[in-house]
Amino acid sequence: MEKQDISKLERQFQEKIDNEIKIEPKDWMPDAYRETLIRQISQHAHSEIVGQLPEGNWVTRAPNLRRKAVLLAKIQDEAGHGLYLYSAVETLGADREETIDDLHSGKAKYSSIFNYPSLTWADMGMIGWLVDGAAIMNQVPLCRCSYGPYARAMVRVCKEESFHQRQGFEIVTKLAQGTPEQKEMAQESLNRWWWPALMMFGPSDKDSKHTAQSMAWKIKRHTNDELRQMFVDVTVPQAELIGLKVPDNDLKFNEETGHYDFGEINWDEFWQVVKGYGPCNKERVEARKKAKEEGMWIREAANAYAEKRANRKKAS
Amino acid sequence: MSKKEWPLWEVFIRSKQGLSHKHAGSLRAADAEMAIENARDVYTRRSEGISIWVVESEHVSASSPSEAGPLFEPANSKAYRHPTFYEVPDGIKHM
Numbered sequence: 001m002e003k004q005d006i007s008k009l010e011r012q013f014q015e016k017i018d019n020e021i022k023i024e025p026k027d028w029m030p031d032a033y034r035e036t037l038i039r040q041i042s043q044h045a046h047s048e049i050v051g052q053l054p055e056g057n058w059v060t061r062a063p064n065l066r067r068k069a070v071l072l073a074k075i076q077d078e079a080g081h082g083l084y085l086y087s088a089v090e091t092l093g094a095d096r097e098e099t100i101d102d103l104h105s106g107k108a109k110y111s112s113i114f115n116y117p118s119l120t121w122a123d124m125g126m127i128g129w130l131v132d133g134a135a136i137m138n139q140v141p142l143c144r145c146s147y148g149p150y151a152r153a154m155v156r157v158c159k160e161e162s163f164h165q166r167q168g169f170e171i172v173t174k175l176a177q178g179t180p181e182q183k184e185m186a187q188e189s190l191n192r193w194w195w196p197a198l199m200m201f202g203p204s205d206k207d208s209k210h211t212a213q214s215m216a217w218k219i220k221r222h223t224n225d226e227l228r229q230m231f232v233d234v235t236v237p238q239a240e241l242i243g244l245k246v247p248d249n250d251l252k253f254n255e256e257t258g259h260y261d262f263g264e265i266n267w268d269e270f271w272q273v274v275k276g277y278g279p280c281n282k283e284r285v286e287a288r289k290k291a292k293e294e295g296m297w298i299r300e301a302a303n304a305y306a307e308k309r310a311n312r313k314k315a316s
Numbered sequence: 317m318s319k320k321e322w323p324l325w326e327v328f329i330r331s332k333q334g335l336s337h338k339h340a341g342s343l344r345a346a347d348a349e350m351a352i353e354n355a356r357d358v359y360t361r362r363s364e365g366i367s368i369w370v371v372e373s374e375h376v377s378a379s380s381p382s383e384a385g386p387l388f389e390p391a392n393s394k395a396y397r398h399p400t401f402y403e404v405p406d407g408i409k410h411m
């Protein structure tokens with residue numbers, strides 16, 4: 001295509017975006033927009049799938065049948081979220097298996113939060129309350145993302161996330177109002193998860209290289225720091241209400257701005273975990289690889305069964 | 317051993333009696349029956365459906381966005397197909 005034609009197409013594309021017209025799979029789009037979406041949506045899909053692992057760790061040890069059924073339903077939802085998103089990636093022309101192999105080779109990332117271990121039952125509560133809570137903050141604006149299939153997948157996801165957060169908050173509340181040992185367990189868990197949850201929003205705006213372009217394309221609607229602030233503002237009063245202390249001595253409500261001021265995030269830790277040196281990075285990727293390799297026979301068996309069924313139909 | 321990937325299916329769901337099937341998304345499955353079973357798990361975990369259609373994505377023919385202009389143009393000049401095109405005198409009721 002002539003250079004002139006491309007710049008004309010790019011102008012029309014940006015006009016659509018500026019006028020809040022969604023981009024659909026067969027529409028023309030700049031290569032960089034396509035690549036950004038493939039990267040972002042596939043990493044989002046990986047996060048949903050890898051995110052099942054820390055919770056799966058507690059299914060057999062849930063304290064009672066109700067908690068077990070709820071946890072299973074929550075984890076099953078996360079598998080569903082991964083599937084909606086892998087389908088959305090495919091609409092961009094990406095190969096589903098290749099994107100999954102990129103996760104296994106370490107080329108593709110996923111949310112750094114899932115590289116922390118789930119050590120106690122209280123962590124099941126904390127993950128639902130804080131991790132799904134942070135995910136909601138991120139995902140609600142994505143329902144208005146300029147790419148249609150991603151926005152539609154996010155609408156489905158957001159409808160389901162609210163159950164995730166509430167079941168987690170219920171676990172934390174029960175523990176916080178239980179015996180001193182139970183309350184201590186909840187507090188200890190909050191101490192470990194608070195800062196990694198804040199890191200879920202990504203690097204601070206001054207270090208975020210993709211933010212400006214993603215906002216111009218309306219893939220992103222708020223900056224990382226804006227979303228992080230929104231999360232702190234809604235979550236701190238929830239902690240106070242159930243009698244838990246957010247582990248940040250610099251945390252203080254600022255009357256002037258109407259927002260909470262909070263302490264400096266340990267960005268060294270964040271980058272270490274992103275680069276693969278978190279407590280569970282190796283274990284998580286190994287578990288995913290094993291699932292694909294050891295589950296391969298199921299795909300083959302389904303193909304064989306489909307073939308047999310088709311032959312039987314032909315014969316009859 | 318076959319390394320054949322499961323084909324892609326488009327999933328349509330009727331949410332309740334009286335409504336039409338609506339596109340819900342897509343998924344992969346080895347054949348149509350399994351696609352319906354997977355669609356049940358992926359798209360109706362909260363009773364969102366009472367009926368599912370699946371069709372292999374490669375069998376869907378679609379109009380092309382770049383030809384949308386000429387394709388849909390004929391309707392643009394026919395405002396008289398809308399009731400608002402007609403003036404109804406004051407005092408006329410039930411029309």
Ligand SMILES: [Fe+2]
Pocket residue numbers: 048077078081135157
């Ligand atoms: Fe999710």
Ligand SMILES: [Fe+2]
Pocket residue numbers: 078132135161164
């Ligand atoms: Fe969730």
